[in-house]
Amino acid sequence: MKARVAIRFRTGVLDPEARAIEKALANLGFTGVRGVSRTRIIELELEASDRDAAEAEVRRMSETLLANPVIETYSVTIAER
Amino acid sequence: MKARVAIRFRTGVLDPEARAIEKALANLGFTGVRGVSRTRIIELELEASDRDAAEAEVRRMSETLLANPVIETYSVTIAER
Amino acid sequence: MRAAVVTFPGSNCDRDLRVAMERVFARPVASLWHAETELPPLDLIGIPGGFSYGDYLRCGAIAARSPIMAEIARLARRGVAVLGICNGFQILTEAGLLPGALVRNLRLSFVCRPVRVTVVTASSPFTNAYRPGRELLLPVAHHDGNYVLEAEELARLEEEDRIAFRYLDNPNGSTADIAGVLGPGRNVLGMMPHPERACDPLHGGEDGIALFRSLLATLT
């Protein structure tokens, strides 16, 4: 089964890279760009009996390793195939 | 208008980080995880007269700044709102 | 004083830390390979700087979840002193032994330079040989030293006097200029500056020596 974890900074945590992108875009003449935010996606394949089992497993992966709950939130999507 | 750029490595480009994640998951007991891959998502808001104009603009941003065309490919989605 | 320094794949300040400790402690310091899970009796564990596991995913994330860290966490709860420097600090926050997290420097680039820091609290086994308020010159060398934590956590750290060091010229954007913090039991210290690179008049000055002297005096 294929799964996809989307990880982003919690609101309130300043993302210096997003700010830098915004600034760099402005310097390059792309004016009027606002609200830049970044999300990291990790896709993986796993063996699981069904979607729910897969989702539970990927949630555990996210909580134990993939995301840092102090600064990040995550969401999981399972794409059967 | 809101836009979303998804950036990933071209096929064949070494992604040591993805491999490290796969290995770390295995060490943590998540066996059977394969094919880990990563995508960076950048979301932003811009002013544009219509979807096509927005898309063209975001493509230019991607080519000049957001993606590294030598080793990455990108795709753009415009979500009107 | 029974001290050891952990080596993870990708650690690169392990030797430096051991050399500095041995110089001040005047006795051998053990090396612990990350795969070891049964540790000898110890008074002090050093987690060195470097790029453990390439710092892939997040700095310190993979090392923090390695088996040896579970053991170190257990020892830390029992009062063993744990000193995490640079990547070691990142590992300790990722392992939940210290609050907050370390993210990319505000200016985004790696920064290597001597910085001025002040000693905020002298009440810890790491800092009791310093006078509070003393200004030190210590090298930093990191890409992800921007310490972030929530307002309540910050208030708690301040209330419990757990901020060990503050930058005078903040090189990375850290919240409240924090350069080093203590764990709740005051026996765990994480700091971005490198005291082990400041124990030698020929290299980096000598302002880091008192940190190791504090440990020597307290732990033996």
Add this chain to the structure above:
Amino acid sequence: MAIAEITPELVAEHGLTAEEYARIREILGRPPTLVELGIFSVMWSEHCSYKSSRLHLRKFPTEAPWVVCGPGENAGVVDIGDGRVAVFKMESHNHPSFIEPYQGAATGVGGILRDVFTMGARPVAVLDALRFGAPEHPRTRHLVAGVVAGIGGYGNCVGVPTVGGETGFHRAYDGNILVNAMCVGIAEKDRVFYARAAGVGNPVVYVGARTGRDGIHGATMASAEFSEDAEAKRPTVQVGDPFMEKLLIEACLELMAGDCIVAIQDMGAAGLTSSSFEMAARGGTGIELDLDAVPLREANMSAYEIMLSESQERMLMVIARGREEEARAVFEKWELDFAIVGRVTDTGRMVVRHRGEVVAEVPVAPVSGGSPVLDRPYRLPDPPVPFISDDQTVHLSPREVLLRLLSCPDLCSKRWIWEQYDHSVMADTVAGPGGDAAVIRVHGTDKGLALTIDCTPRYCRADPRTGGRQAVAEAYRNLVAVGARPLAITDCLNFGNPERPEIMGQLVGCIEGMAEACRALDFPVVSGNVSLYNETDARAILPTPEVGGLGLIADLAKRTDLAFDADGLLLVLIGEVTGWLGQSVFQREILGREEGAPPPVDLVLEKRHADFVTAQIAAGRVRACHDLSDGGLAVAMAEMCLASGRGGRLSVPAEAPSLFGWLYGEDQARYLLAVAPEHLRALLEEATAAGVIAREVGVTGGCALIIDGQPPISLEELRRCHEGWLPAWMDG
């Protein structure tokens, strides 16, 4: 054996000439297979075979009693006493860095580190020489940012300090930047490893990263002139993994502590091909390779791709038979791939098998050492006439000139760059970037290695021979200035297309000049690298023979640096002053001209002055020392003031040839010393006795730099000018 159709187009695409192809057919006695064609193409590329330069490189002196191993191995080796050796080399990664600055520069550092630890040395320092296009060029800023981040990203992660280098800007590099990296390591003298395959039946072992389709044909790319379609060559960039490199260093050094390695060689340009051929050629043996055993990153790679891949962080070793498991255990501990991919034979032939077929079978010697040695026609430029300047044409005050020079791209502080490099990891950096030479303590001793990289390309263009001499002389001076005894150099010769006689003339002239200086100064060449075809659409770079010098400081307590540690010290200028402004930074930045002859390099004077300064340092009379180079006396003085946080006064003697010549002329063989007043007499007397021109030119103290007759320049203003330009421009 599958015989692909080898068309003339295919041969040309592989960068081989018709004559070379005829030679290949003669060697094989038949047409080559595609794999064989690929092998010849990379092995006979300029990059691997040095075919245009080999004839002239022989002119370098390469021996001295302290040289343990000169050119020909992965890196040069010199004795530093106490049973230890320093192992060092410099290499270019110019083309890849232009295409993808971060990865190109990063993998350049990775490659040079491997050249050094391959020989059993622990890398202890990296230096980098960078040449970018004009700051106004639209790509320059992006290239600077990427290259600097890439060098830092790799070196910092591996944990080897980057302690020095050079950075210059000139429009001649707009389309071809230079990224040269130098690495220095330390080994036990009796535990140096060489790359000579030996012992029939011994297994050939592959360790490190898996093989992917990275940089296939990188070696031929590095030998071909760029054109506007460089973009199309993009997929050939390699991506580095410094974490893997760190593991490789530790694993290799751990295994090298034992005795099961017979030979070891990193897989650099042309990957498995060049590493296997070089090991076999040096050992006079043959090798059988089984490509099915090579760890692959991607499925379905062809034999051609596997042989030519330039995936990074890979090594090839010959292990003593029966010791395979011992070696495997070490690599498994470090979680690295380990595979037996072949064995050593006595046939003198390379036999490559893939999927049950022999895909290549070629004699080793003619491929490895048999590439054509070319005697390309060359033309030396006419000797330039000296430039005569007239102070009246300058409408700026000496003070304004100084501030201009200190903030120009070439002379401004490069702090913005080197603060992104970890220069203090390993805790043995005694002097990091910012001085004449970096100083690294030999771990656990009171000795130090002094390291520098130098070249003045504008001198080389005006007069290659003088430029070649000057590059070596400046490196020598920079080592002497920190109290070191210069031992040897490595070099990286960056030039344009050698098929053009005037470019070939630059190469030959520079080599001959360097060789003369090396001989006169007893400063041999022990390793190096040549990078040709640095041109885009027939516009060549400035001839840039970078010289990496290494010296030894016997007692670190006796080293010097450029900071004066007290007020009231007397400044003594060593060397002759003619006020030479031809090809000076002053001429370019203030007069807007780049012309005339560069300052002559008198090697006898260089040696005499260096010996004198060395003796004065040894006698404990020198409180600060700086060599004079770009920008001359006033710039050197300003740099000393900035380094010490103290001001000083610089006098302009009545007999000065011209005011600007005195202050900004670039006469060679000069040093500026700070001396306590009580030592002045002895120093001057010894100078006279030694036939050295030495004169008092100023005094330290205060918080401003004062040039006689000019309003003072505060240290803050000096600092603002010196430190301001680069960060402001990068913020752009």
